[in-house]
Amino acid sequence: MRNQTLSIIGVGLLGGSIGLAVKERLKGVRVIGYGHRASTLQRALKLKAIDQPADNLAQAVAGADLVILCTPVGLFGKILTDITPHLKDNAIVTDVGSTKASVVKAGEKIIGRRFVGSHPMAGSEKRGVEYANTNLFDQALCILTPTRKSDPAAVRMVSEFWKTLGCRLIKISPMEHDRMLAEVSHLPHVAAAALMGLPSRRATQLCGKGFLDTTRIAAGDGALWRDILLDNRTNMLASLAKLRGELERVERLIKTGDQAGLARWLDERRRKREEVGVRNAI
Amino acid sequence: MRNQTLSIIGVGLLGGSIGLAVKERLKGVRVIGYGHRASTLQRALKLKAIDQPADNLAQAVAGADLVILCTPVGLFGKILTDITPHLKDNAIVTDVGSTKASVVKAGEKIIGRRFVGSHPMAGSEKRGVEYANTNLFDQALCILTPTRKSDPAAVRMVSEFWKTLGCRLIKISPMEHDRMLAEVSHLPHVAAAALMGLPSRRATQLCGKGFLDTTRIAAGDGALWRDILLDNRTNMLASLAKLRGELERVERLIKTGDQAGLARWLDERRRKREEVGVRNAI
Numbered sequence: 001m002r003n004q005t006l007s008i009i010g011v012g013l014l015g016g017s018i019g020l021a022v023k024e025r026l027k028g029v030r031v032i033g034y035g036h037r038a039s040t041l042q043r044a045l046k047l048k049a050i051d052q053p054a055d056n057l058a059q060a061v062a063g064a065d066l067v068i069l070c071t072p073v074g075l076f077g078k079i080l081t082d083i084t085p086h087l088k089d090n091a092i093v094t095d096v097g098s099t100k101a102s103v104v105k106a107g108e109k110i111i112g113r114r115f116v117g118s119h120p121m122a123g124s125e126k127r128g129v130e131y132a133n134t135n136l137f138d139q140a141l142c143i144l145t146p147t148r149k150s151d152p153a154a155v156r157m158v159s160e161f162w163k164t165l166g167c168r169l170i171k172i173s174p175m176e177h178d179r180m181l182a183e184v185s186h187l188p189h190v191a192a193a194a195l196m197g198l199p200s201r202r203a204t205q206l207c208g209k210g211f212l213d214t215t216r217i218a219a220g221d222g223a224l225w226r227d228i229l230l231d232n233r234t235n236m237l238a239s240l241a242k243l244r245g246e247l248e249r250v251e252r253l254i255k256t257g258d259q260a261g262l263a264r265w266l267d268e269r270r271r272k273r274e275e276v277g278v279r280n281a282i
Numbered sequence: 283m284r285n286q287t288l289s290i291i292g293v294g295l296l297g298g299s300i301g302l303a304v305k306e307r308l309k310g311v312r313v314i315g316y317g318h319r320a321s322t323l324q325r326a327l328k329l330k331a332i333d334q335p336a337d338n339l340a341q342a343v344a345g346a347d348l349v350i351l352c353t354p355v356g357l358f359g360k361i362l363t364d365i366t367p368h369l370k371d372n373a374i375v376t377d378v379g380s381t382k383a384s385v386v387k388a389g390e391k392i393i394g395r396r397f398v399g400s401h402p403m404a405g406s407e408k409r410g411v412e413y414a415n416t417n418l419f420d421q422a423l424c425i426l427t428p429t430r431k432s433d434p435a436a437v438r439m440v441s442e443f444w445k446t447l448g449c450r451l452i453k454i455s456p457m458e459h460d461r462m463l464a465e466v467s468h469l470p471h472v473a474a475a476a477l478m479g480l481p482s483r484r485a486t487q488l489c490g491k492g493f494l495d496t497t498r499i500a501a502g503d504g505a506l507w508r509d510i511l512l513d514n515r516t517n518m519l520a521s522l523a524k525l526r527g528e529l530e531r532v533e534r535l536i537k538t539g540d541q542a543g544l545a546r547w548l549d550e551r552r553r554k555r556e557e558v559g560v561r562n563a564i
Contacts, residue, residue, distance in 0.1 A: 121490035180485035188496040191473050194528035196551035203462035204558045208403035210499040212562055214470040217492040219556050222549035229536055240533045246476035251522045254515055267504035269478035274501050276486045280494055
């Protein structure tokens with residue numbers, strides 16, 4: 001998209017990092033940023049994550065060839081409705097939301113064939129453009145969720161965009177995305193938060209690196225995760241039921257003192273984790 | 283303990299790291315190593331984690347001023363019984379076990395007042411002396427669990443020993459140790475392993491850094507963790523019940539679509555995690 005215009009709606013950690021990466025890797029692209037706080041836009045401008053702040057959504061997308069929604073998922077519906085009358089004819093719209101079924105449904109309904117859902121697996125528990133990072137997407141997995149309705153040229157353009165930012169790409173359906181992400185992202189978040197509910201302040205003074213790693217993601221933004229969990233409700237409830245099953249199983253093994261059974265349960269999961277670790281050596 | 287003899291029973295990641303740290307920080311100390319595999323002892327010798335391998339437990343502890351048990355907790359009972367007739371009169375015995383109530387009970391019963399329980403919060407999901415590291419204990423928290431029965435000179439000596447290796451020290455009772463560690467270490471291990479039980483191989487290909495961090499400890503040795511979980515059974519069952527309560531609560535919030543309640547639940551845990559993060563900045 002050389003010499004074109006990119007519009008970033010929501011200039012936080014992810015939106016800001018997209019801006020920085022684009023400024024470095026896609027010379028000639030003009031980056032417009034929009035956010036509901038003027039101070040954030042000024043910071044983004046100062047950090048050179050955007051070239052130009054917009055005062056409103058209409059202005060933000062008016063000249064854009066590509067629009068990327070980087071706000072919490074809960075705001076997407078309203079934003080899509082608000083921007084659609086102001087888009088150029090050929091504008092392509094994508095997003096970085098952590099859920100895809102409802103987002104793609106809304107995107108295709110409101111924007112049409114030129115909406116393509118994306119989910120770059122990058123970011124951290126940190127918030128705000130001050131944590132933006134030029135290399136955030138380098139080697140990150142980006143899940144694209146095109147459907148039968150998607151415009152092939154739009155899918156190609158969005159794919160190329162993420163590849164230019166350093167992402168590895170994978171394409172799956174929005175439904176499958178949400179089902180699998182419940183297990184590898186949304187449920188782990190809930191488990192980490194649940195673990196934080198237990199220890200007293202005194203007990204947390206005894207925590208080691210294991211505890212800190214296991215619960216790190218629980219420091220993520222509450223409102224953002226509330227939106228994700230409620231949006232992916234059906235899969236979350238199914239995953240929570242499965243987790244309950246796992247915990248009931250280990251509880252029984254501990255209660256009955258089943259040495260062999262408990263070692264087997266732990267070792268099966270250790271092997272699976274080691275395999276995942278090898279494939280994702282970072 | 284300058285110019286004295288240290289005996290390390292079990293020369294794996296922890297035992298080997300103790301050896302390396304002692305060789306660097308306590309000049310003149312002779313380090314005897316014992317393990318059930320001769321090949322491990324040869325590797326430890328080659329890595330200079332020990333000065334001398336012992337053929338059996340009697341030989342390993344015969345001249346030792348300080349003996350440290352670094353095997354899995356499940357072997358402690360037998361080892362304590364086997365070494366006690368061979369200890370020097372003034373020998374002090376400690377351990378690095380992850381549980382303390384049963385260990386200290388056995389230690390005091392078999393060894394007497396000169397057994398002092400320790401739990402240095404160091405290590406990783408890795409196994410084996412090849413992962414030993416001179417600085418493993420630097421800044422690590424070491425929990426000491428002396429009791430009314432402990433010999434004050436032995437407690438002092440063991441305290442000094444860990445401090446020399448770089449540890450920060452805290453003293454609590456064995457019971458309190460096990461209750462708190464269930465929440466900040468043993469339950470998180472079970473939760474990480476349980477999370478590994480859910481995703482298909484295909485789904486794990488979509489995992490990001492969050493999932494990898496949350497489940498990292500599930501790669502720990504199964505037999506070692508089996509011993510810990512069964513030894514700390516009562517506290518584990520209480521902690522599992524509390525975790526179940528947390529998960530039932532979040533399940534209800536998701537099921538009823540309670541936006542405010544879910545955000546509050548997440549934010550309370552986020553704040554707690556942030557506070558822990560600040561205190562444990564590493």
